[in-house]
Amino acid sequence: MINKKKDIDFSIVTIVNKLEVFDDFCKSVEKQQDVSFELIPIYNLKNEYKSARSAFNSVLNKCNGTYVIFTHPDIRFETSKELYTTKLFLEETTNFGVIGVAGASGEKNNTNKRVIYSNLTHGVNKKDAGVKIDALQEVQTVDECFFVVKKNYIINKKFSNLEGWHLYAVELCLQCILENKKNYVIPLNIWHLSDGKSLDSNYIYQLNKIIQIYGNEFPILYTTVKLWKTKGLKPRIYRHYYLIKQKIKRKVLR
Numbered sequence: 001m002i003n004k005k006k007d008i009d010f011s012i013v014t015i016v017n018k019l020e021v022f023d024d025f026c027k028s029v030e031k032q033q034d035v036s037f038e039l040i041p042i043y044n045l046k047n048e049y050k051s052a053r054s055a056f057n058s059v060l061n062k063c064n065g066t067y068v069i070f071t072h073p074d075i076r077f078e079t080s081k082e083l084y085t086t087k088l089f090l091e092e093t094t095n096f097g098v099i100g101v102a103g104a105s106g107e108k109n110n111t112n113k114r115v116i117y118s119n120l121t122h123g124v125n126k127k128d129a130g131v132k133i134d135a136l137q138e139v140q141t142v143d144e145c146f147f148v149v150k151k152n153y154i155i156n157k158k159f160s161n162l163e164g165w166h167l168y169a170v171e172l173c174l175q176c177i178l179e180n181k182k183n184y185v186i187p188l189n190i191w192h193l194s195d196g197k198s199l200d201s202n203y204i205y206q207l208n209k210i211i212q213i214y215g216n217e218f219p220i221l222y223t224t225v226k227l228w229k230t231k232g233l234k235p236r237i238y239r240h241y242y243l244i245k246q247k248i249k250r251k252v253l254r
Contacts, residue, residue: 009087010037011065011151014073015044015055021193025073032083038064052144052168053159060155068154070169071146078189086148089136089186096184097176098149098169100142102129103185104222111220114227119187120145123195130224137185141173143224145192164206166199170223174214199225204243 012029016022022041029039040062042055049055056070067090077083090099102118116130117137147169157175159168173183207228210221215230226242229235 007036008038008065009035010067010069010083010148011040011063012037012069012071013040013042013056013059013063014071015042015049015052016073017044018073019045022073025075028076029083031080032077033080034084035087037083051163052165053162056168057158060158063151063155065151067148068151069146069148070144072144072192072194074193075146076191076193078191082188082190085188086186089184090148093136093184095181097153097179097181098142098147098173098183100139100145100147100169100183100185101188101190102143102145102224103137103139103183104141104224104227105139106220106222106227112227114222116224117185118143118224120190120192122192124193126191127195129192133185133187135187139173139183139185140177140218140222141170141224142183142185144169145194146188146190147172162206162209164202166203166206167210167223170221171210171214174210174218174221178214178217199246201243201246204239204246208239 014022014025026039029037040059042049042059044055060068090096093099102116102120104114104116107113107115117133117139118130119132120129121127122129144166149172160171162168162171176183203225211228211230219229219231221228221230228239
């Protein structure tokens with residue numbers, strides 16, 4: 001599904017693990033109005049890729065849009081104007097790094113507490129994902145479910161070579177901050193079918209790698225999963241506890 005217009009607003013990139021989920025995603029995207037876009041699916045039906053980063057990097061040269069959206073295929077747009085609204089925010093925002101629909105930062109007067117900002121709903125019962133906003137909201141990092149970057153930036157930057165399926169948007173946000181760019185969440189009406197139960201122990205392994213690389217610059221990482229302190233023994237012990245907890249939870253759910 002490719003828009004043939006010369007000027008394409010969005011290249012929409014998504015990794016396809018289940019065809020039926022992707023088919024419903026296509027139906028949702030096709031209803032979007034007043035924007036031009038191309039859809040670039042990455043088929044991973046037989047586990048062809050070892051990481052989201054390598055999968056995304058493999059198609060960057062196919063992106064023709066002014067902006068690139070990286071999204072989970074279980075995202076559903078609640079109105080026909082969500083991409084148009086996204087375009088307006090992007091055009092009005094200068095020096096941004098990553099813009100998402102859910103993101104985290106520290107509380108204004110207490111950096112030891114985290115706030116999740118999002119108009120997203122998730123899960124079968126459509127639970128609110130965070131504090132609702134009606135304007136652009138600066139955050140430290142955004143969630144991987146749906147985020148946007150400028151095409152020229154991501155083609156030149158590319159995703160890192162870290163393996164795995166977690167924290168790639170978080171890592172990109174940290175890189176942008178180190179380049180004096182700002183990350184934001186915008187108020188979109190989006191339903192994320194997932195309720196977060198896909199989180200597993202691999203998240204902590206990848207988190208530890210992120211902390212090894214960026215921990216000196218960021219004493220606290222604010223993510224939509226949790227607040228993670230990066231320095232000291234207690235945070236390391238807590239991450240180990242969380243790792244064991246995820247492994248036990250996975251065994252129970254089997």
